[in-house]
Amino acid sequence: MKFIQENILLIAVALVSGAMLLWPYLRRTTGGxxxxxxxxxxxxxxxxxxxxxxxxxxxxxxxxxxxxxxxxxxxxxxxxxxxxxxxxxxxxxxxxxxxxxxxxxxxxxxxxxxxxxxxxxxxxxxxxxxxxx
CATH class of the missing domain: 3.40.250.10 (Rhodanese-like domain)
Known part of the structure; x- marks a missing residue:
């Protein structure tokens, strides 16, 4: 728990980066x-x-x-x-x-x-x- 509290910004950046990487793929697949x-x-x-x-x-x-x-x-x-x-x-x-x-x-x-x-x-x-x- 202490790790998460001390690195919340790093975790947020990692999640946003992952979402940005997946976004083009998700847009492509929804249109068929x-x-x-x-x-x-x-x-x-x-x-x-x-x-x-x-x-x-x-x-x-x-x-x-x-x-x-x-x-x-x-x-x-x-x-x-x-x-x-x-x-x-x-x-x-x-x-x-x-x-x-x-x-x-x-x-x-x-x-x-x-x-x-x-x-x-x-x-x-x-x-x-x-x-x-």
Missing amino acids: PSVNPAEATQLMNREDALVVDVREPGEYGAGHILGARNVPLSRIDDTPVAKKKDKPVIVYCDSGNRSAKAAAALRRQGFARVVNLAGGLGAWQQAGLPVEK
């Missing part, structure tokens, strides 16, 4: 599986994956992945995304945060093959892949 832009392109070309942009309509209008369907995160629960729930679905936003929430919502709706585009539209553009307006 994610794919990079190259893997997303393969899913689109080989398995005819549905691409869903969960950004707001104004953001979608400024530029989106070719053929992407716009279903804002705020409407993901009340907008039908696809008829076949076994078809692969790729969700994305600007950075991957909103799309992780959307992916979890789609899984709750029964979609079996939902993946999040890691890094969102920013990663897609950095990979030199096309967008349309």
